Amino acid sequence: MIEARGLTKRYGAKLAVDGLSFVVRPGLVTGFLGPNGAGKSTTMRMILGLDAPTLGSVTVNGRRFADHERPLGEIGALLEARAVHTGRSARNHLLAIGATGGVGRRRVDEVIDMVGLTDVAGRRAGAFSLGMGQRLGIASALLGDPETLILDEPVNGLDPDGIRWIRGLLRSLADEGRTVFLSSHLMSEMALTADHVIVVGQGRLLRDQSMSAFISDASADVVRVRSPQLTELAGQLDRSGATVRRTGEALEVEGLPSDRIGSIAAAAGLTLFELSTTGASLEEAYMALTADSVDYRSADAA
Numbered sequence: 001m002i003e004a005r006g007l008t009k010r011y012g013a014k015l016a017v018d019g020l021s022f023v024v025r026p027g028l029v030t031g032f033l034g035p036n037g038a039g040k041s042t043t044m045r046m047i048l049g050l051d052a053p054t055l056g057s058v059t060v061n062g063r064r065f066a067d068h069e070r071p072l073g074e075i076g077a078l079l080e081a082r083a084v085h086t087g088r089s090a091r092n093h094l095l096a097i098g099a100t101g102g103v104g105r106r107r108v109d110e111v112i113d114m115v116g117l118t119d120v121a122g123r124r125a126g127a128f129s130l131g132m133g134q135r136l137g138i139a140s141a142l143l144g145d146p147e148t149l150i151l152d153e154p155v156n157g158l159d160p161d162g163i164r165w166i167r168g169l170l171r172s173l174a175d176e177g178r179t180v181f182l183s184s185h186l187m188s189e190m191a192l193t194a195d196h197v198i199v200v201g202q203g204r205l206l207r208d209q210s211m212s213a214f215i216s217d218a219s220a221d222v223v224r225v226r227s228p229q230l231t232e233l234a235g236q237l238d239r240s241g242a243t244v245r246r247t248g249e250a251l252e253v254e255g256l257p258s259d260r261i262g263s264i265a266a267a268a269g270l271t272l273f274e275l276s277t278t279g280a281s282l283e284e285a286y287m288a289l290t291a292d293s294v295d296y297r298s299a300d301a302a
Contacts, residue, residue, distance in 0.1 A: 001026055001179055002047060002148065006056035009042050009203075016042045018203035019056065024181045026147075029174045031194030031211070032183040035290055039203040040183050041079070044150055048077055060148055072101030072144025078137045078151045086126025090117055090136050093125050094143060103143050111139040116165070130157030138166065148179040155189055167193050187283035191215075199286065201293025215285045223253040223261055226274035236268050237261065250274065 002024035009017040017039040024030045034040050045051040047058050049065040060068070060075050068074045084093050094108045112121045115135040120128070125136060134157045141149055149170075155163045170193055174180045184190050190197075197214050199207040207214055226249060227233050234244045234251055242255040253261060258277050265272050 001062075002058065002060050002150075002181060003062075004043070004047075004056070004058040007043065007046060007053055007058050008055035009039070009046060009051060010054045016203055017046070017053075020200065020203070020205050021056075022198050022205060022208050024179055024198070025196075026179045027174055027177050028195040029170050029180045029182065029193055030196045030198060031190045032181060032198050032200075033190065033286060033290075034200040034206075035293055037202075038200045038290075038293065040200060041152065043200070044077075044079060044152055044183065047150060048075065048079070050079075070101065070144070072097075072103060072146065074144075074146055075148045075150065076141035076144060076146035077149070078141045078154060080137075080152075082133055082137075084125045084133070084136065086124065088125055089122050090125050090128070090139075091121040093136065094139060097140055098143055101144055107143065107145070111142045114142065114169075115139045116162075131159060131162055134158055135162070138169075146178075149173060149181065151180075151182040153184055154182055155184060155186060163189060187281070187286060191282035199289060201290050206289055206293065211282070215280055215282055217285075221254070221257075221280070222278050223256065223258045224274060224276050224278055225251045225253055225261060225265075225272065227251075227265065227270055227272050229270045232268065233265055233270050236264050236270070240264055 004020050004022050007017055007020040020043060032040055042051060046053050047060065047065065065071060065075060085096070088096065091108060091112060094111065095105065098104065098108055112118055115138050117132065117135055117139065120132065125133065128136060134154070138154060141151065154166055158166060167189070170180050170182065174195070191211070194211050196210050197207065198205070225233065230246065230251060234246065237244050237251070237253055237256065240256060242253050245252045258275050262272065262275055
C-alpha cells in the first residue's frame with residue numbers, strides 16, 4: 001500500500017505538488033492521470049525517495065522507501081527505461097541490480113523469460129529498440145518479486161502484442177494482492193487496465209475513485225436514436241425536457257434514459273430503428289475534468 005499525506009514539493013517559486021493525500025491499495029491496478037506538468041513524475045520520485053518532500057510524507061507498506069531493509073522485495077519501479085549501462089548486456093544489467101539486493105541468477109533468468117527477452121539477453125542494452133528497452137525496464141522492476149509496483153508509461157514503445165502482455169501481467173499481479181500504481185497518457189489502454197484512478201492537475205488532487213464511478217460522474221450518458229420521423233421525435237423529446245442534437249440521420253439525446261425515450265416514441269406512434277446508450281469514455285471524462293489544469297496547450301486547442 002502507498003499512502004501520501006499532505007505531500008508537497010516546491011522548486012523555488014514553482015509549486016510542483018500541492019498537498020496531495022491519497023492511498024493506493026493492494027489488489028487493484030490504480031491509474032495515475034494528469035496533464036504534462038501536473039506533478040505525476042515528481043510524486044513518483046518522492047514515493048521512491050529520489051526527491052525529498054518540502055512538506056508532508058509518503059510511505060510504502062507503512063515505511064519510507066529508505067527505511068525498508070530489502071527494498072527490491074518491497075517496491076519495483078520503472079521511471080525511465082533508458083536508465084541502463086548501454087555497454088552491458090541485458091542479463092548483466094539485471095545481475096548488477098540483483099547484486100545490490102541479494103537477487104541471484106535464477107531470478108534474473110526468470111524475469112528475462114517473463115518479459116520475452118530470452119533470445120536477446122546477451123545483447124548490449126544500448127542496442128535495444130525502444131520496445132525492448134521498455135521490456136528490460138519492466139524486468140528490472142520485477143526483479144525482487146516486489147509487493148508494490150510503480151510504473152511510469154509502461155507501454156511506451158511496445159507493439160500491440162507487448163501492450164496486451166503488460167496489461168495481463170499487471171492484472172495478474174493485482175489479482176495476487178499486490179499494489180500496482182501506473183501512469184500513462186494512453187487513455188484507451190488505461191481504461192482497459194485500471195480499476196481505480198487518481199487524477200491530479202497543477203499539483204493538486206482532482207479525483208480519487210473507481211474507474212467506473214469516475215467515468216459515470218464526469219459526464220452524462222448519451223442516447224443515440226434513429227427513426228424515419230426524426231423531426232417529430234425531436235420535438236416530442238424536447239418538450240419532455242431532453243437536450244437533443246441532430247447528427248446526420250440520428251439524434252443524440254441527453255437528459256432522458258433510453259426506456260423513457262422509447263415510451264415517448266411509442267405513445268406518439270413513432271417508429272424507432274435504433275435506441276442505444278453510449279457511455280462517456282475515459283478520455284472524455286478526463287478531458288472534461290482537467291480542462292482548467294492544462295499548463296501546455298496547443299494553438300488549435302486554445
